[in-house]
Amino acid sequence: MEWQQLEYFQRVAQLQHVTKAAQSLFISQPALSRSIARLEKELGVPLFERQGRTVQLNRYGKLFLEKVNLAIQVIEEGKQELQSEMSPNRGNITLSFLPTLGTDFVPELIEKYRATYPDVTFQLFQNTAHDLIEQLKAGDIDVCLTTIVEPDPEIQWVELFSEELLVIVPQCHRLSDRQEIRLKDIANEPFVGFKKGAGLRSITDRLCQQSGFTPQLTFEGQEVGTVAGLVGVGLGVSLVPKRSRMDAYQVSCLPVRDVDCRRTIGIVWRKKSFMPKVVEQFRDFIVELYGRA
Template sequence: MEWQQLEYFRAVGRSEHFTRAAERLAISQPALSRSITHLEETLGVPLFDRVGRSVKLNAYGRLFLARVEKALQEIQDGVNELQQLKDPYTGTVSLSFVMTFGLSLLPDFIGSFNRRYPQVKLQLFQNTTAGIVRQLLDSEADLSILGLIDLRSQLEWTKLLDEELYIYVPAKHRLAARESIRLEEVADDPFIGFKKGYSMRSQTEQFCRQAGFSPRVVFEGEDVATVSVLVSSGIGVTLIPAFTGITPSKIKKLRVTEPVCRREIGLAWLKGRTLSPSADLLRAFIMNYFRKS
């Protein structure tokens, strides 16, 4: 059994499609098929159910893929650690974060980190909460910034800050002259919200329930910039964290006095996984940065 065979198997197992896996691996489909067949012969069990041109992981395949994922990640982590031991301040770290976090605090601490450790390369990913959890579990991201999560048995999560959420209304809205409101005062307004699967969507619905109503969502966006533009055009209101670059002549930020609208933001990583020196460096930097702020 060779390392390359395991990489080929992982690619087919993830996509459950020989053609797409072969294109991703830059090899011919017949060569990929032969490699998988040899692996199955070595193991003495089939790993896929073949139906026509399609393949699907069977029980053997699902079990083996979980082990292969961990084994290959351990090997890659080991290679990275050996390379970084030459200089602990070099290497590559992947950081994923929720969409609504990127426009506020992320640029500040990333800029500070880059100035202090210019040789460490950062790979940044914006994603939904569900997508971030998947990236962590699949070891596609070393660290992630997201709200409080339920998968504490598989992930480590430590709180970084409490973040206030505000109601944003069009500049000509009936409440635009106010500094603060109760959330129930916009119960009859159309809402510009985020798509299901985004933490801001579930949090908006949660706070609205506390205020005694269900938000009437007329548009579902994927980022703060799009949501704010639609609010400024007069389509509706939204509940989001504070962000820079708003135009007071088009959109107004209002503090919510009841209920208190805040969310917890934290740093997460895969439990039991040994982080590379560079990733450990970034983790310590982030935690220290928010401890001081």
């Protein structure tokens, strides 16, 4: 059974006239008749009661027409959705990002983008750095925002910006009045950290190792707000991005002078997978807006 046969059947059923249907389809009347005959032979039942060039659906034809109309409607809707996806000015983008980017960076990014492209919609996810890449490779998302990733032939990572990481301590802490500290100054402090797999966890572990110690973890979280809140009540110290808003928490933010405490954020996409125009335009918008020369 061919898709064209179903379209021909639908048109004959609508017009109830073989010659008129053939003319509207821009084919010959014998060709249309042969197509209908092959369809009836494949189905094993007649679909029309014939009176010369005029035809009427029989009960089998009426039953089959209901299914054909539904199938054609679904296919047409699918074609329209695909065409919408191919348009750079409308469609849906699935974006996943680190939880630490959800407070301000991602909302600001989407606000800026939709100011120019208001018809674009977003489906958003938060995840750890490791799981973001797994999502991407599985095809569950279009692009993601994360820290530096290991070289991988399947994906492309482009740097967007680099930001300083600050040590946060309770406001009543012995170090709270310092202008800056050495990272090893917190070597013996209880540490409120991030869960394994989180980008900040791997960065924190690496920086602390460079300073000669392993953090003494008292809690492992995912959200900067949770970590800062627990630091504020004296559960320990931590290392967070400078752009994180700490005003709501009872913490002091301290720059580190002896170690280059920074993290780099980039955008990642699959190299060889098809990318809809709406996603391609969004990716290029981000790179142009934030990308480093």
